[in-house]
Amino acid sequence: MRRAFTVYAVLVLALYSVAAAKGWEIASPRRGFIPQSVRTSPGGYRSFNYWRGGK
Amino acid sequence: MTGYQASCPSCGGTVVFALGASLLRVCEHCGSAVARRGAKLADYGKVADLIPTPSVLALGMEGRYTGAPAFRLVGRLQLDWGQGTWDEWLMGFSNGKWAWLSEAQGRFHYMGQVPLPPVPAFEDLSVGHTLDLGAPGTFVVAEVRSARFASAQGELPFAVAPGSAMRYADLSGPGGQLATLDYGSGSAAEALYVGREVSLSDLGLRPRTDDERRPAALGESLKCPHCAGPLAVRAPDQTQRIACPWCGSLLDATRDLAVLEVLGTPPIRPLVPLGAKGRLHDVSWTVIGVMERSVTVEGVRYPWTEYLLYEPRQGFRWLVEARRHWSFVQPLSPGDVDPHGAVYDGERYAHFQAGQARVDHVLGEFYWAVSRGETTETDDYVKPPRMLSKEVTREAGAEGRGEVNWSLGTYLPADELWAAFGLEGDPPPPEGVAPHQPSPWSGALGGVWVAASLAAAAIVLVFIVLTALGGKTVHRQTVSIPRNAVSGSPEAAAFAGPFFVTKDGNLQVRVHAPVSNAWLFLDGALVNEETGAVDDFDVEVSYYSGSDSDGSWTEGSTTATRYVASVPPGRYVLRLAPQWEAGQAPAEYDVTVRSGVPRFLYAVLAILAVLAWPVIMLWRWFRFEVERWSESDHPWVSSSEEE
Numbered sequence: 283m284r285r286a287f288t289v290y291a292v293l294v295l296a297l298y299s300v301a302a303a304k305g306w307e308i309a310s311p312r313r314g315f316i317p318q319s320v321r322t323s324p325g326g327y328r329s330f331n332y333w334r335g336g337k
Numbered sequence: 338m339t340g341y342q343a344s345c346p347s348c349g350g351t352v353v354f355a356l357g358a359s360l361l362r363v364c365e366h367c368g369s370a371v372a373r374r375g376a377k378l379a380d381y382g383k384v385a386d387l388i389p390t391p392s393v394l395a396l397g398m399e400g401r402y403t404g405a406p407a408f409r410l411v412g413r414l415q416l417d418w419g420q421g422t423w424d425e426w427l428m429g430f431s432n433g434k435w436a437w438l439s440e441a442q443g444r445f446h447y448m449g450q451v452p453l454p455p456v457p458a459f460e461d462l463s464v465g466h467t468l469d470l471g472a473p474g475t476f477v478v479a480e481v482r483s484a485r486f487a488s489a490q491g492e493l494p495f496a497v498a499p500g501s502a503m504r505y506a507d508l509s510g511p512g513g514q515l516a517t518l519d520y521g522s523g524s525a526a527e528a529l530y531v532g533r534e535v536s537l538s539d540l541g542l543r544p545r546t547d548d549e550r551r552p553a554a555l556g557e558s559l560k561c562p563h564c565a566g567p568l569a570v571r572a573p574d575q576t577q578r579i580a581c582p583w584c585g586s587l588l589d590a591t592r593d594l595a596v597l598e599v600l601g602t603p604p605i606r607p608l609v610p611l612g613a614k615g616r617l618h619d620v621s622w623t624v625i626g627v628m629e630r631s632v633t634v635e636g637v638r639y640p641w642t643e644y645l646l647y648e649p650r651q652g653f654r655w656l657v658e659a660r661r662h663w664s665f666v667q668p669l670s671p672g673d674v675d676p677h678g679a680v681y682d683g684e685r686y687a688h689f690q691a692g693q694a695r696v697d698h699v700l701g702e703f704y705w706a707v708s709r710g711e712t713t714e715t716d717d718y719v720k721p722p723r724m725l726s727k728e729v730t731r732e733a734g735a736e737g738r739g740e741v742n743w744s745l746g747t748y749l750p751a752d753e754l755w756a757a758f759g760l761e762g763d764p765p766p767p768e769g770v771a772p773h774q775p776s777p778w779s780g781a782l783g784g785v786w787v788a789a790s791l792a793a794a795a796i797v798l799v800f801i802v803l804t805a806l807g808g809k810t811v812h813r814q815t816v817s818i819p820r821n822a823v824s825g826s827p828e829a830a831a832f833a834g835p836f837f838v839t840k841d842g843n844l845q846v847r848v849h850a851p852v853s854n855a856w857l858f859l860d861g862a863l864v865n866e867e868t869g870a871v872d873d874f875d876v877e878v879s880y881y882s883g884s885d886s887d888g889s890w891t892e893g894s895t896t897a898t899r900y901v902a903s904v905p906p907g908r909y910v911l912r913l914a915p916q917w918e919a920g921q922a923p924a925e926y927d928v929t930v931r932s933g934v935p936r937f938l939y940a941v942l943a944i945l946a947v948l949a950w951p952v953i954m955l956w957r958w959f960r961f962e963v964e965r966w967s968e969s970d971h972p973w974v975s976s977s978e979e980e
Contacts, residue, residue: 284781291789305900307901
């Protein structure tokens with residue numbers, strides 16, 4: 283029992299350490315990408331139309 | 338030893354008092370008890386024939402005890418306490434001194450006379466109480482009885498007429514010491530003997546091997562005199578009672594198998610059959626008797642079964658089965674148990690239950706004069722996996738008289754028992770929790786709590802280290818909202834930055850807005866200008882305050898925080914599109930962006946995850962203990978709470 287718990291505790295500690303160092307978040311939204319065509323167009327992603335359409 | 342020779346006043350035959358201290362001699366010619374009174378002899382009457390006990394000793398045997406001169410067995414006294422007889426042998430040493438060698442149930446006790454300290458009168462003794470005997474120590478009164486001078490042989494150190502009552506108290510002291518207070522036939526103690534259990538080899542004695550010592554009733558092939566069923570006698574030297582397994586009759590093994598009581602076929606089916614042999618604790622035991630006992634509490638009968646185990650060199654032990662839980666039980670010397678708090682071998686046991694145990698059914702052989710209906714006062718104390726049990730048998734009409742016995746039971750898993758005795762099939766599953774059943778949780782609980790505490794401390798340490806190393810502010814900006822902008826309009830949106838993130842980690846976006854009884858909602862996006870990656874987020878600042886009949890109140894805050902997960906190094910901007918309560922637009926708001934901010938919430942969650950395991954274990958341990966103690970006199974939870 284104690285050995286199993288030790289394994290469990292080490293896993294929790296490791297998971298927390300990695301998550302804290304990497305900045306993981308619970309239920310973070312999926313990361314999106316601005317299409318290359320938008321990035322190279324005039325105004326790029328700063329244009330209102332992009333954000334209106336992208337939202 | 339010098340001798341004193343005289344003529345028997347009854348028959349005229351020669352009687353020799355070999356031991357100078359002898360005051361009574363049984364005439365070898367006529368069986369009269371010849372008492373020595375100074376220079377005169379008196380006839381105290383005929384001594385009855387010796388009772389055929391399973392003694393392995395005989396008059397005239399010679400030996401030597403540690404540090405003492407050689408001795409010879411010069412006298413034998415048989416005492417009958419109503420339910421059995423035992424032998425006391427008088428050891429006459431070559432220097433003229435003497436001591437007693439008590440023989441009962443195959444065990445021997447060497448008892449030497451010591452000065453008598455002030456002790457209570459016989460009527461004031463009570464079994465289970467303690468007595469300070471001075472130099473020998475404090476002893477527990479283990480037995481208080483009156484026995485009858487049944488028979489004798491050779492010489493005795495006192496002059497008592499055959500048939501006289503002899504009151505005594507047996508005491509048990511520390512370190513295996515024993516003592517006997519001899520009260521004669523009166524109330525005041527006359528002598529004190531102190532000694533300990535010895536083996537025949539300690540005394541340099543070799544047991545008799547002739548067949549004469551065996552009771553006539555216990556021959557090779559025995560039949561029940563009531564039903565003629567065959568009886569297997571497995572401890573012929575020790576057995577006093579036999580309960581016929583065929584018809585249930587209770588037979589007196591010391592008196593030619595006289596039928597004492599016809600009990601009827603006992604309604605018990607032993608899970609371990611009579612005669613079964615099994616190896617436990619490196620000793621091969623044989624089941625020779627089975628007894629069902631019970632206590633009745635509030636009209637409910639709680640039965641259990643006791644299996645008497647026998648091994649000639651080890652003596653007797655018990656297997657006890659209650660609700661399919663098993664224990665291996667060994668007798669203890671009462672003097673080794675501190676009755677105040679039930680401390681044995683340095684360990685304190687917790688009181689579990691007191692009761693009045695009754696013998697309901699018996700099968701097979703027993704080394705004492707068992708009888709159905711026999712009752713004892715019991716007290717059980719537990720310290721899993723062991724149980725300390727005290728049994729007090731009181732004589733009817735004499736409160737303080739009787740005897741006290743202690744035993745130590747050790748929990749025995751049923752599968753170990755089945756394997757030890759080679760029993761077929763699987764053992765029946767145990768019901769509930771036994772009083773001394775080891776908890777599957779308690780053993781590891783302490784260690785798990787220690788490990789959990791260490792893990793929690795490590796999590797806190799990681800949090801502190803990451804906080805010290807991280808939490809770097811990468812951008813701070815005050816963003817203005819155009820005066821005439823409409824909530825949610827493109828004119829209101831703004832970009833903050835650019836700024837640089839140099840290390841992997843999260844980003845903390847903190848917004849402070851001077852709102853009052855209003856809210857500001859920011860639809861945000863973190864844009865990596867190098868890769869085009871976008872992380873959407875939103876953050877709302879709302880702050881309300883006021884007062885009512887309960888006084889002033891506030892709700893919310895002018896600051897709000899959001900985190901963006903796993904932001905890689907790069908050049909970033911924030912797009913912030915604000916919305917606000919109609920007519921309540923703040924003129925500006927502050928945005929602070931920090932990189933690599935460990936979240937306290939997650940440290941707490943990790944600690945909770947670590948502690949969940951021992952907390953669940955603790956809960957299950959608690960439930961186990963609640964069930965254990967539910968049958969005791971001290972339940973942890975009352976029955977109404979359980980419901």
